[in-house]
Amino acid sequence: MEQAITKVVVVGGGFAGINLIKKLAKDRNFQVTLVDINNYNFFPPLLYQVATAFIEPSSISYPYRRLFQEKENLRFHMGCFIRVNPDQNTIDTDKGTISYDHLVLCIGTETNYFGMENVKQNSLPMKTINDALKLRNHLLLNMEKAVRTEDVAKKEKYLNIVIAGGGPTGVEVAGMLAEMGRNIAVKEYPEIKDLTSHIYLIDAGPVLLGPMSKKSQEEATKVLQRLGVHIVLNTAVKDYVDDKVILGDGKTIPTNVLIWASGVTGREVKGLPEGSVGRGRRINVDEYNKVIGTSNIYALGDLCLQLTDKNFPNGHPQLAQVAIQQGSLLAKNLKNLYYRKPLVPFTYNDKGSLAIISKYKAVADLPKLFFKGFFAWLVWLFIHIIPLVGFRNKVKLSFSWLWSFLTNDPTLRLIIRPDKEEAK
Numbered sequence: 001m002e003q004a005i006t007k008v009v010v011v012g013g014g015f016a017g018i019n020l021i022k023k024l025a026k027d028r029n030f031q032v033t034l035v036d037i038n039n040y041n042f043f044p045p046l047l048y049q050v051a052t053a054f055i056e057p058s059s060i061s062y063p064y065r066r067l068f069q070e071k072e073n074l075r076f077h078m079g080c081f082i083r084v085n086p087d088q089n090t091i092d093t094d095k096g097t098i099s100y101d102h103l104v105l106c107i108g109t110e111t112n113y114f115g116m117e118n119v120k121q122n123s124l125p126m127k128t129i130n131d132a133l134k135l136r137n138h139l140l141l142n143m144e145k146a147v148r149t150e151d152v153a154k155k156e157k158y159l160n161i162v163i164a165g166g167g168p169t170g171v172e173v174a175g176m177l178a179e180m181g182r183n184i185a186v187k188e189y190p191e192i193k194d195l196t197s198h199i200y201l202i203d204a205g206p207v208l209l210g211p212m213s214k215k216s217q218e219e220a221t222k223v224l225q226r227l228g229v230h231i232v233l234n235t236a237v238k239d240y241v242d243d244k245v246i247l248g249d250g251k252t253i254p255t256n257v258l259i260w261a262s263g264v265t266g267r268e269v270k271g272l273p274e275g276s277v278g279r280g281r282r283i284n285v286d287e288y289n290k291v292i293g294t295s296n297i298y299a300l301g302d303l304c305l306q307l308t309d310k311n312f313p314n315g316h317p318q319l320a321q322v323a324i325q326q327g328s329l330l331a332k333n334l335k336n337l338y339y340r341k342p343l344v345p346f347t348y349n350d351k352g353s354l355a356i357i358s359k360y361k362a363v364a365d366l367p368k369l370f371f372k373g374f375f376a377w378l379v380w381l382f383i384h385i386i387p388l389v390g391f392r393n394k395v396k397l398s399f400s401w402l403w404s405f406l407t408n409d410p411t412l413r414l415i416i417r418p419d420k421e422e423a424k
């Protein structure tokens with residue numbers, strides 16, 4: 001007897017969702033519907049380059065409908081996921097109800113403000129394209145305000161930039177802003193002297209790049225200090241009121257920009273059985289990424305907590321490669337289920353980690369190998385070009401980087417949404 005077509009609903013078109021869908025796209029026995037709040041996929045590791053006006057947002061984003069062109073078994077539903085109804089095999093979005101045979105949840109994480117309401121209201125996160133554009137406008141508007149004012153205290157407030165979180169994102173933003181201060185701001189804002197010395201990188205832990213090797217941590221600290229970034233360790237941000245960042249040791253930094261790169265928590269999923277949400281609001285899954293206590297609901301990537309991989313007993317790091325590998329394996333396992341073949345449990349193949357620490361310098365921790373500097377930076381560029389969605393984006397981004405490298409002067413410093421924030 002011929003089997004019916006399987007309806008797979010994928011919620012979230014990030015690394016996990018897109019890799020799963022790409023692998024199912026060629027099999028006509030699957031009808032796949034992607035639900036996403038945006039109509040485009042984007043590439044979070046390069047958001048900081050959008051936020052610092054180094055590359056265009058369109059270089060790291062790609063519309064789903066363009067990706068699904070001429071693929072008969074793929075559908076797109078633009079909408080915000082609200083809840084799952086496991087008894088009915090349906091999900092609700094703000095635009096309607098969709099039924100599924102298998103549901104795959106991969107909506108990732110959201111910024112964690114650790115209960116600090118003022119920080120949540122007034123800081124600038126960096127999780128989405130909107131966040132990055134807002135930050136870019138805010139930084140550029142601040143420069144204009146700093147140029148105009150003669151008031152020393154106000155000038156200080158507009159020029160100071162505080163970055164909370166010394167992980168890869170915080171380090172990358174600090175390095176990029178410091179380089180821009182040195183190379184671009186001096187030419188374009190002659191009124192402002194020494195922009196670099198206004199950048200503060202704060203972390204509650206004892207080192208930068210916490211999860212990376214000691215060599216990477218030391219190199220990042222050395223390079224950023226040489227660029228003039230003030231690194232403040234073992235100190236948490238406690239509050240942000242009246243344009244002042246208040247630190248755990250009682251000190252304050254006057255600033256109009258607090259960039260929050262300090263932590264994430266799983267996005268809330270309503271409707272799952274009790275006990276399915278674990279540490280960091282991540283969803284507990286088994287070795288096949290099936291949500292514990294369900295029969296046809298899966299969670300992937302940053303959103304899930306999988307404790308079955310013997311090399312990662314506390315769960316996997318929330319990284320792109322984990323999401324990509326889980327998405328690919330689940331596609332294979334959904335086919336295995338359909339064709340009645342045995343399922344394969346997930347084990348993470350850790351290929352190492354890289355972080356950019358200034359414009360042309362990076363650190364690389366590969367299994368059994370550490371390297372740094374310009375070569376590590378080239379490897380970083382290469383590795384970040386490969387998973388970008390869309391050939392055009394790969395070419396465009398390579399050209400942007402080459403141009404910036406040759407001219408030392410990217411030309412994207414446009415304030416394009418002044419209606420959102422007045423240049424008072």
Ligand SMILES: Cc1cc2nc3c(=O)[nH]c(=O)nc-3n(C[C@H](O)[C@H](O)[C@H](O)COP(=O)(O)OP(=O)(O)OC[C@H]3O[C@@H](n4cnc5c(N)ncnc54)[C@H](O)[C@@H]3O)c2cc1C
Nearest residue numbers: 012014015016037044045081107108301302318319320323
């Ligand atoms: C600034 C930044 C820098 C990073 N740098 C690196 C790096 O250098 N290397 C690395 O390995 N990892 C990096 N990461 C982590 C990496 O991006 C994540 O591990 C990866 O994106 C996780 O993939 P995912 O598919 O689980 O979720 P995501 O890629 O976050 O995708 C989630 C998707 O769900 C959608 N969505 C969210 N809420 C809803 C909703 N309610 N309804 C419908 N759709 C929704 C979103 O629009 C998005 O498309 C970085 C993350 C950030 C934020």
